[in-house]
Amino acid sequence: MVQPQLPQATPDDEAGTTADLATETGRSSRDVASASQRRLIWWRFRKHRLAMVGLVLLVAMYVVAAFAGFFAPFSTTTYSGEHAYHPPQVPRFSLQEGLFVHPTTGHTDPETLAPVFTPDESEHVHLRFFVHGDSYRLLGLVETDIHLFGPSEPGERWYPLGADRTGADLLSKIIYGSQISLSIGLVGVAISLLLGLLLGGISGYFGGTVDAVLQRVIELFMSIPTLPLWLGLAASVPPQWGPVPTYLMITVILSLLGWTSLARVIRGRLLQIRDEDYVLAATLDGVPTTRIIFRHMVPAFTSHIIATVSLAVPAMILSETALSFLGLGLRSPAVSWGVLLQDAQNVNVIATAPWLLLPGVAVVLAVVAFNFVGDGLRDSADPYGKRST
Amino acid sequence: MLRFTIHRILHVIPTLIAISIISFFIIQLPPGDFLTTQIASLEAQGESLDPAQLEALRVRYGIGEPFWVQYWKWISNIVLHGDFGLSFQYQRPVGGLISERLGLTVLLGLTTLVLTWAIALPAGVISAIRQHSAADYTISVLGFVALAVPNFLAALALAYIGFRFFGQSVGGLFSPEYVNAPWSLDRVLDLFGHLWIPVVVIALAGTAGIIRTTRANMLDELHKPYVTTARAKGLPEGRIIRKYPLRIALNPFVSTAGWNIPQIFDGEVIVATVLALGTTGPLLLGALRSQDMYLAGGIILIVAVLTVVGTFISDLLLAAVDPRVRFGKA
Amino acid sequence: MTQSPHLTRRTLLLMGGGAAAAILTACSSDEPPNPFDGAEDALESPMLAERVEAGELPELGERLPAEPKVVEVHDGPGRYGGTLQRAQLDVNDSGALTAFAAVGLLEWTWAADAAEPSLAVEFSKNDTNTEFTFVLREGLKWSDGEPFTSADLAFTVDDVLRNPTMIPAAPFWFSDGDDRPTVETPDERTVIFRYNNPFALFEKYMCHPAVSHQFLKPKHYLEQFHADHADPDEVDAAAKAAGFDSWDQYFWDRDNWWTNPERPVLGAYRVASPANAQSGTASLERNPYYWKVDGDGRQLPYIDNIQVQVLAQDAIDLRAANGDLNFQGHNLGYNSAQVFLQNEESNGYRMLRWRNDATLLSICPNLSHQDEVLRELFMEPDFRAALSLAIDREDMNTTMLGGLGDVRQPLATETSDYYVEGTGTRHLEHDVDRANELLDGLGLTRGSDGRRQRPDGAPLELVLLYVDSTAGVATSDAFTMVQRYWEEIGVRISLRPVDPTLYAELRVANDFDLDGTPMPSDDFDMEPVWYVPTGNNSHFAPAYGQWYATNGAEGMEPPEEIKRLMDSWDALRGAPNDEERLAAGRAIVTQHDENVYAIGLLGLPFQPVIVTDDLRGVRDDEPKLSFYYGREGITKPEQISFTGS
Secondary structure, three states, X not given: OOOOOOOOOOOOHHHHHHHHHHHHHOOOHHHHHHOOHHHHHHHHHHHOHHHHHHHHHHHHHHHHHXXXXXXXXXXOOOOOHHHOOOOXXXXXXXXXXXXXXXXXXXXXXXXXXXXXXEEOOOOOEEEEEEEEEEEEEEOOOEEEEEEEEEEOOOOOOOOOOOEOOOXXXXXXXXXXXXXXXXXXXXXXXXXXXXXXXXXXXXXXXXXHHHXXXXXXXXXXXXXXXXXXXXXXXXXXXOOOXXXXXXXXXXXXXXXXXXXHHHHHHHHHHHHHHHOOHHHHHHHHOOOOHHHHHHHHHHHHHHHHHHHHHHHXXXXXXXXXXXXXXXXXXXXXXXXXXXXXXHHHOOHHHHHHOHHHHHHHHHHHHHHHHHHHHHHHHHHHOOOOOOOOO | OHHHHHXXXXXXXXXXXXXXXXXXXXXXXXXXOHHXXXXXXXXXXXXXXXXXXXXXXXXHHOOOOOHHHHHHHHHXXXXXXXXXXXXXXXXXXXXHHXXXXXXXXXXXXXXXXXXXXXXXXXXXXXXXXXXOOHHHHHHHHHHHHHHHOOHHHHHHHHHHHHHHHHOOOOOOOOOHHHHOOOOOHHHHHHHHHHHHHHHHHHHHHHHHHHHHHHHHHHHHHHOOHHXXXXXXXXXXXXHHHHHOHHHHHHHHHHHOHHHHHHHHHHOOHHXXXXXXXXXXXXXXXXXXXXXXXXXXXXXHHHHHHHHHXXXXXXXXXXXXXXXXXXXXXX | XXXXXXXXXXXXXXXXXXOHHHHHHHHHHHOOOOOOOOOOOOOOOHHHHHHHHOOOOOOHHHHOOXXXXXXXXXXXXXXXXXEEEEEEOOOOOOHHHHHHOOOOOEEXXXXXXXXXXXXXXXXXXXXXXXXXXXXXXXXOEOOOOOEOOHHHHHHHHHHHHOOXXXXXXXXXXXXOOOOOOEEEEEEOOEEEEEOOOOOOOHHHHHHOHHHHHHHXXXXXXXXXXXXXXXXXXXXXXXXXXXXXXXXXXXXXXXXOOOOOOOOOOOOOEEEEEOXXXXXXXXXXXXXXXXXXXXXXXXXXXXXXXXXXXXXXXXXHHHHHHOOOOOEEOOOOOHHHHHHHHHHHHHHOEEEEEEEOOOOEEEEEEOOOOOOHHHHHHHHOHHHHHHHHHOOOHHHHHHHHHOOOOEOOOOOOOOOOOOOOOOOOOOOOOOOHHHHHHHHHHOOOOEOOOOOEEOOOOOEOEEEEEEEOOOOOOOHHHHHHXXXXXXXXXXXXXXXXXXXXXXXXXHHHOOOOOEEEEEEOOOOHHHOHHHXXXXXXXXXXXXXXXXHXXXXXXXXXXXXXXXXXXXXXXXXXXOOOOHHHHHHHHHHHHHHHHHHOOOEEEEEOOOEEEEEEOOEEOOOOOOOEOOHHHOHHXXXXXXXXXXXXX
8 A cells, every 4th residue: 555645643632723724724823713713614615626616616507597598598498490409519710700600401311310410611600799699587687688609690590519309409408407406406405404403403402302203203204215205295296386386396395305314414413512511611601592502502513504505405406307307307398407318318319419418417517516515615614623524 | 232122122113103104105195096097008008998997996996995994904914914915007916026026126235335335435545544635536526426427317328338339238137038047157147247237327326425424434533643653653554544443434334234225225216217127116116106006005115114124223233332322322 | 140249249348358268158058059940841840849749749730720720921931939039118018919929719911901710710790780700710729728619708708708797897899889798609619799789890809909819718727716617715715815805806817818827828929927027028938729820831930939028118229229129119219210220230120110000199179178168169160270270380390300200180091991082181281370360250369468368358378288208209399389389379378297197087087178199090990089089088078978978977968069979989880881880980080170179280200110130021011000900910920930040
């Protein structure tokens, strides 16, 4: 085995961490000693390279999702039948034309059944910034038709990531799909968190019989295979509901199944903190219980909760795709990554139109980014503690 | 210890009862029943069933009865006679259907588990002793990517690769010529030729979590004073790690092995469905979809019971190892 | 066959270079023992000849009936042997048997347009279609060697099909509308079915492979499970022991030719091991007592075994593209046709383009809607015409099927007896102006948002109910396009994809506005419900169907127009002769054509069928791959064979 990098030895725990932190964050010991906890976490987080990459990626993704109409070259409903399964078109550049692609005409070869696209070399679809195209509502409020980048003339087609089976632009669909896929995780986790905080908090703070009962309930939830729970609950969503309520309901279902692990974490942390000296000291001082909880205990585990949450979001995103695969999640014409992937789930796509698997790349990016951030947060969550956990 | 064991057993019994009720309740949640599903699937094939005949069949199957009547009929037969009822879909006793698939399910689950650990534990250890190195980052990235790829997609993609580049006959766990053949070396080889896709897909997805935990546990241990002492004594680094921190870091995995039981059954469902493996996953999915309630209920119940029992054993193990648990501290 | 090189490559890959010895053994044992060593003039399969030699089977002469049915072999005399590989989606689908081991008193001719003798060597009916007489071949035997006689048919009809415990309500293929038939067996070989009312379709049902076999139950085997024939207590005890609640469930279990290998059969193959085992693979083995021979008197089938593996759609398509499936049409995805074509040459098979069952994706407005306003609106021919005219079928066709799709209204096509010249093309053109005119004419004024209002002033909003599927024409894609087209004429629909179960439930409950469904069109007489509301499972008028099925006791009384449709159906079923039957059927087609009760969208251009290069005898004239003709069974699979290597 190669000589491993030695972790720095810490002769004295208390002084050591401050010194450690100072070296680690590249700031003076005085800064470190006087900095707020939030600041310390941030300093430390910034040192975590993968986490920073993840954070940047996430921010970018959420910005794109929020302004989907602006970033997507087309709306999800415009299509061009003859361009079904059009492969991705890489923009070309010339001095006279600027960025452009050639428009194509498509037909299906009756012998091979393969779609054939013939570019018209004499014509150009000019690609420009801030062009007029399909109209949309920015943030659901402002009606506009300005798109960041796309064909300069409205009505012209361009397929940066290829076209789907109806001849709609895949990139636009991925961008619009992120709205549902990226938010389903947040909403779901928010609900899980609420349940987890409430029940885990009760369980951890009161202990005893309450704790025992809640632990059994959690055990119960965890011992039932998730698949039948999904199937049963998803199938019981009233069918007359529209896509949005159904989507919310599915989120709730996902989070109803997700709260158990969160509750366990919170309970564990609470049990640990409850025995800390400073809590004991506060109790002896006669500080009221609510004040102990909110002033002393909650801040102590907020960072951990944030870390756990950021690790729970990607699980939700994956669950959404799995539900779609099982035919229980959203279905087209709704657009989400799960729906797009379900459409891509066949032999023909893999063999002849592999670009339709690109929504999978979006899922991977989002999930990995969340995990990096979560990991980084967990590592930096407890600035005075050991540097590892 | 005896008192603790009895105490835990008393906890298990109400859990089991609750699980059986929930299992039975879940499978009845979706609208319609087995017969309407049957009609629907017949129609999809361009066939139809007489509505009048249907009503009579419904009475025969006892489908219209109230929940508690059906539940009692079901659970009393299981407890008193070990009879899980009849699968509507297959028209065969549920017990037989499950047991003939249990072997492969466990084989797939265990192979996956072993592979997951075989990859994740060393990766986690390396990550820890080389914290913040290129190796650490690479392992993190790969682990998370494996976790993030939707497994139905991975299964189909690997199946396609198997077809395109190796001419492999996709789907099932055996090539046609070995399906009904008696066991032989060739048949085992054929089995492994098919098993690798699901095993790789499921196992890789599971590594990320274990890598993270191992890494964290290892880092905890590496900072403990006894490691410093050992180092000061001049023990070789490899020996230090193997002898002490590694063992302690692995402790929780060993004592919580029982909690992995639902994973064995849960992890494979989607992949096994895509690849049409003869395991309980697709059986359960099919049963749930066609609302074959005794079959679905039977599988859920068995998995749930195994999990509860597994957790119970894990708890006993933990209690045996760590006396604090016995006195309700942890 | 093409498997050994693949296996070698895979084995190599699996083992790495290291285990050369293991690979060698694997290779040599992979070679199947050459099944084709029987000479071309052998009269029976070597596999059976061996068993005769071992004394396990009687001589061929004793196994064949006195006058075996001679089958014309499509592509030269075949050789014996081999295992045919197939796959299917649903473990309970016994389609492999109805295709490859179909059996009936009668069977379809090669052209699949008339009946020809099968188990029955003679068939006659009276002038009024109420009495049907069959004379069985002499010396027919079940697959276990027991004789097959008229007693088996009497048992089937009297103790099973007419038994109200076993079959509470008569299926449509058995009843003349009011009653089940009686059966008389004057001697061992003669069977006479008697109906009270004329039943013009009886002859056709006797050819329908999924129906015809249901008349043939082995009395000598099944009577031990029947409470009227064996000791009721023993039968009950046996049922309980096998895990069944009552004897009739156990009876059906024992009678199932797909899952019970012990049940004797009359078809070309019997199930040797069912698909229920964990392998998910059924093995079919030739029936040594099969009663058909080729022109040289050699016993059929040529192929010894069939293996059917239960797989998911993608796995089936990949296996087909790999040349692993020898002969497969059913359960093959049209969407993968391009992949099949790409791999034809390299993987040793060809893809034939068979016709489908003239199935067309369509939208059916609910003519028996609970809401009176909508019901009257849907009954308005102009409204349906407007909906049809607003659809740009050319655009749909280009987008979804590359312009190759089938565009027409869902009606019997030229390949059907019931086809009426010039029908099926009404309102296909894309004419938004005309559509708007028609809607304006109905007084459906547009609101301020451009959407039309119902006659009672409420906004016109319809829900389209369908099952999300991409197996044929992708339903969600198609209906999303329709949603857009109809938006232009101010008709707003919302899409409601549901799972198949809920779909069936809502329809039966008469709880839908529009139903989006693939409609088979040619052989509607075999399954009238698509075109005539004969039951509450009707796709365009469930409540009228309920009224019809219950003789007016339940459901909703239909208007005269629909009653006329029902009368035509009664006339068809009860026609004393073919002319009247065809006339009645054409009346149904004409009425549908004039009224466009169902709005057709798009149909698949063909149905891919994979045949490996080493197989011969599969017809190449693009027949129908249809449930009513036994799907692949239309090519008389007993006469297909492997070319041998």
